[in-house]
Amino acid sequence: MGVALLYDIQSLLERYLTKLVRNPTLLATNLVTPLLFLFLFSQLLTKFSAFPGVSGNYLDYLTPGIVVLNAMISAPQGGVSIANDLNSGFLSKLILTQVSRPAILLGRLLTDVFVVVAQSAITIVVGIGLGVTIATGIPGILLMLVTVAFFELALSGIFLVIGIKTRKTETISAISGVLFFPLIFVSSAVFPTSFFPSWAQVVSRYNPVSYASNVTRELVQGGLTWSSLLSAYAVIGLIAVATFATTLYQFRKVVS
């Protein structure tokens, strides 16, 4: 059973990666977007270097935030893919095979994790090239990648539910815009929160994006505490449990 499940996941992972490689525009966009953000923000907002909490180098502050942004950009992909497979009838075809049902979701999610980890690794390498120093070294980089992968998984559940329920990719893009812009901007991902008005500082403190960004940032700047690590994983874990329980419920209704 376990071997069959792995074979299913591997087969579907290969399917999605092949599709990605055959779509050069999507592949290029995936690679360029984080770097574009890194360059844009670091050029436009260089004066933030002087802000409290930034500790003198805005690029050090920004790079771990962009890593978290990668997760948010990729999160809707799983939902889009499942909506497309539902509409084209491909999902019915999958269901009629002996494929294990969880593998259909897992294959897709692992693809997105793979993409996010690759994007983030590139972001970190380019950041280092631009002068970012990672205080916690290689183990810190690995923990950053694990954190961003986990965050991506938790968020993608939201879009899997929308994809299965509405089968409309337009709805997914619309919701990701409405949801993610405020989440990104009213968080510590890109901006130092010390210049926010007080209400925004409060919102930002409880924003899951801030929890994730604080972990990646403390790994870059040094001084990661158990409390920020555990609280971030608890918040991400809660989102994951809520979204995947809903996803599985919706998915069962479709594939039963």
Place this chain on the structure above:
Amino acid sequence: MNNHASDIISVENLVEVYSDATKALDGISFKVRQGEFFGFLGPNGAGKSTAIKVLTTLLKKTSGQVSVAGYDLDKSPKEIRKVIGVLSQETSLDVDLTGRENLRLQGRLQQLHDPVLKDRVDELLKLVQLEEVAKKPAGRYSGGMRKRLDLASALIHKPKLLFLDEPTTGLDTQSRAAIWDYLQKLNKEEGITVFLTTQYLEEADRLCRELSIIDHGKLISSGSPAQLKAALGGETITLTLKEGADALLKSKTKEILKTIQGVSNVIDSDGDIVAYAKNAGQIMVDVVTSLDRNGIRPAFLSISSPTLDDVFLRQTGRRIRSEELGRKETEPFLM
């Protein structure tokens, strides 16, 4: 009804009611013998696709008893899926993957491994004559090629029973003939039982050895195409009145036809009047003289062998052919 060991499908009193209270299947019963080439013939919306979705485990039935390949539909859907192949109405391929990759993916999800998988893929590409384009993305295939690839992927795990939901709808004549050819080959040479739905009279007539005609969720006739046509009692006489003929003239004509010896049935068909008679050629003179005596001169009169459309007409008062021309509705295969 008795259950025979050789029945690969057994359906008793199957009812499917959709959530909007539409009764898609209204208590149908039938059996399909192992090795049979069986067809469901009916117009759009008759319940054909619904029947296939239920039998292939994609849609839960409302009530009734169904067993497929010896397994109870409710208790063992997994076992059923292992031994059936399904070709849905909408071609469902991954257009980014090549023909070969599509087949390999399907095979892997059916738990096939190399080298068995590789051989099977080669064999199927050869069967559906796609070897030369196997390395091209399926998105660049023509409609007929996609259908052939989809058929091959339904066969990857050597199913005992193949379900096809309107396999040739939307295909050109040549592609249709190719699909017919493969299906006959699979049925004859490999002994695969075929269950096919179609709205095409010619397809049902040429391919199916056993046929059920379905309309508004009910089976209205079953038997071999030859038996069904023979039950009409002879050849078909089609009579068209002159333009502007009123209902009175029409019913008078029908009354006259009924009095002629040998005529077994007289039916309205759109604008025409259709009668069935043994030795229609011989009584044609009687038809013409009787009508002439009453001052009726038809605009058009013909004799033909009965078709399955006549069988449908006899049971429903409508023709399938006229509905064939209607706009085709598409619905997603899954619920």
